[in-house]
Amino acid sequence: ExxxxxxxxxxxxxxxxxxxxxxxxxxxxxxxxxxxxxxxSLSSGGAQQNTKEAIAQAPDPEAALTRLLESPADKMPSNLSPNVHDVAYKRTAVYNDDCALTMSDEKQTQPCLYGDKNGDRSVVLFGDSHVAQWFPAFDAIARKHHWKLYSFTKNACKVSQITIAYNNGPYSSCDDWREVTIDKIKEMEPELVVTSSSNSAKLWGEGDTATEWGKGQAETYRILQRGRTRVLTLLDNPWPKNNAVDCAVAHPDDLSACANTLSESDKQPSVTKAIREAAAAEDVAVIDPSPWVCAPSGNCPVVVGNTLVYRDYGHLADAYVEALTPVVEERLLRLFGADLSRTPGN
Known part of the structure; x- marks a missing residue:
C-alpha cells in the first residue's frame, strides 16, 4: 500500500x-x-438427475426416491438446485411470516393459515422446527386437496408433556406455549394433527428421559385424538453427522465423506422407541421418514440427485422436502384418505 x-x-x-x-x-x-x-459454483461433478422431476414423474414416487438414494452423487453436481447459499439461508413462509416461534419468544401463537384457506377440511402442524421443516410438502398437498393447513410451531418445543432443559434451567415458555396451543387445537377440531419433534433434548429434573418422554407423548395423544380428530406422528428424521452444507462445501470432490449411516443418525434411539410405543398404545398413526432420507443399505447421503438433503446440522432442506411431496402425499392418502375421513388400519 x-x-x-x-x-x-x-x-x-x-x-x-x-x-x-x-x-x-x-x-x-x-x-x-x-x-x-x-x-x-462449487460443482466438481457432472449433472445429476433432477430430484423433484424424477420423483414427481415416476409412477411409483417412493421407488424412484429409493433409486436416487441408492446412487447418490459422489461429487457436487454441476446442476445443484438450489445453490448452497439459498439452501442455507432462504426459508419458507412459516419462517418469513414469523409463524415459527424461537426459543426466546414469550408470545403465544396465533393460528397461521396456509393451504386452501377456503377448504372445509383442516390439518394442523404441531411441534418444533422438525415439524416446521415439513411445511413445503404439506402446504402443496393441502392446496391440491383443498385442505386448510394451520401451523403451530416453536423451536425445540416438544409435543410431549415434559419439561426440557434450556440455558441451565427449565424451558418454561415451551410448557406454557404447548398448553395454550393444545387448547386452541382442541377448539378447532381439525381432521388431522401432524406432530413431530426433534429427539435432541434433555429432561429437566429427575427421571429417565425416554420413560418420561413416552408418558408425556401418550398424554398429548390422549388429549388431541378425540372426536373427529386423528393424530399422525412423523418420527424425527435421520441426522447428518455434522453440518451437511458446510461439509459438502468443504468436500465437493468427495461427498461420501459427509454421508452418515442410519445406525448413527438417531440422536436418542430410546426416545424414538418410547414415542413408537406411546403411539401404538394410543392408536396413533406413525410415519418413519428414514426410508426417505437413507438408502436400504443404511447410507444417508447429503446430496440426492441434484438436491442437498439438509440445510444444516439436523434439518431437512426445504427443496428436498418439496421434492418429497408425492411420497408424503401417497402415504397420507393411504392412511387417511383424500377427505381425511379414513381411520388408519380400517
Missing part, C-alpha cells in the same frame, strides 16, 4: 487520494454484494 499512499501525485493533491480510496471502497462493496447474490 505504501507506494500508493506516498506517491507524489497523491501527497500533492489529497483530494485525489480520498477520491481513489472512496472509489476502491465502492468497487469492493459492489463486488461483495454481487458475490453474495451470485455465489461461485
Amino acid at each position: 505504501d507506494p500508493m499512499r506516498f506517491h507524489r501525485a497523491f501527497k500533492a493533491h489529497a483530494a485525489r487520494g480520498l477520491s481513489l480510496g472512496l472509489g476502491l471502497s465502492a468497487v469492493a462493496a459492489v463486488a461483495a454484494l454481487v458475490a453474495a447474490q451470485f455465489p461461485p
Whole structure:
C-alpha cells in the first residue's frame, strides 16, 4: 500500500487520494454484494438427475426416491438446485411470516393459515422446527386437496408433556406455549394433527428421559385424538453427522465423506422407541421418514440427485422436502384418505 499512499501525485493533491480510496471502497462493496447474490459454483461433478422431476414423474414416487438414494452423487453436481447459499439461508413462509416461534419468544401463537384457506377440511402442524421443516410438502398437498393447513410451531418445543432443559434451567415458555396451543387445537377440531419433534433434548429434573418422554407423548395423544380428530406422528428424521452444507462445501470432490449411516443418525434411539410405543398404545398413526432420507443399505447421503438433503446440522432442506411431496402425499392418502375421513388400519 505504501507506494500508493506516498506517491507524489497523491501527497500533492489529497483530494485525489480520498477520491481513489472512496472509489476502491465502492468497487469492493459492489463486488461483495454481487458475490453474495451470485455465489461461485462449487460443482466438481457432472449433472445429476433432477430430484423433484424424477420423483414427481415416476409412477411409483417412493421407488424412484429409493433409486436416487441408492446412487447418490459422489461429487457436487454441476446442476445443484438450489445453490448452497439459498439452501442455507432462504426459508419458507412459516419462517418469513414469523409463524415459527424461537426459543426466546414469550408470545403465544396465533393460528397461521396456509393451504386452501377456503377448504372445509383442516390439518394442523404441531411441534418444533422438525415439524416446521415439513411445511413445503404439506402446504402443496393441502392446496391440491383443498385442505386448510394451520401451523403451530416453536423451536425445540416438544409435543410431549415434559419439561426440557434450556440455558441451565427449565424451558418454561415451551410448557406454557404447548398448553395454550393444545387448547386452541382442541377448539378447532381439525381432521388431522401432524406432530413431530426433534429427539435432541434433555429432561429437566429427575427421571429417565425416554420413560418420561413416552408418558408425556401418550398424554398429548390422549388429549388431541378425540372426536373427529386423528393424530399422525412423523418420527424425527435421520441426522447428518455434522453440518451437511458446510461439509459438502468443504468436500465437493468427495461427498461420501459427509454421508452418515442410519445406525448413527438417531440422536436418542430410546426416545424414538418410547414415542413408537406411546403411539401404538394410543392408536396413533406413525410415519418413519428414514426410508426417505437413507438408502436400504443404511447410507444417508447429503446430496440426492441434484438436491442437498439438509440445510444444516439436523434439518431437512426445504427443496428436498418439496421434492418429497408425492411420497408424503401417497402415504397420507393411504392412511387417511383424500377427505381425511379414513381411520388408519380400517
